[in-house]
Amino acid sequence: MNWTDNADNETSFVIERSTDGVNFALLVTIGANQTSYRDTSVTNRLYYYRVKARNGDGYSNYSNVASVSP
Numbered sequence: 487m488n489w490t491d492n493a494d495n496e497t498s499f500v501i502e503r504s505t506d507g508v509n510f511a512l513l514v515t516i517g518a519n520q521t522s523y524r525d526t527s528v529t530n531r532l533y534y535y536r537v538k539a540r541n542g543d544g545y546s547n548y549s550n551v552a553s554v555s556p
Contacts, residue, residue, distance in 0.1 A: 495541050
């Protein structure tokens with residue numbers, strides 16, 4: 487998946503995944519200035535993802551939720 491990095495002071499991005507679009511769990515935390523991630527742990531089902539930026543002051547708002555089907 488890809489996203490636009492709108493932050494100018496992030497220290498990392500947090501990516502969360504869900505199978506129902508409601509209950510999300512941490513999938514991975516990746517470094518600053520990244521704009522894509524490939525989830526290699528998926529099975530043959532629909533997944534939902536959301537991303538938020540993190541810095542020393544806390545977290546940004548979540549991105550829009552995106553659904554992906556392998």
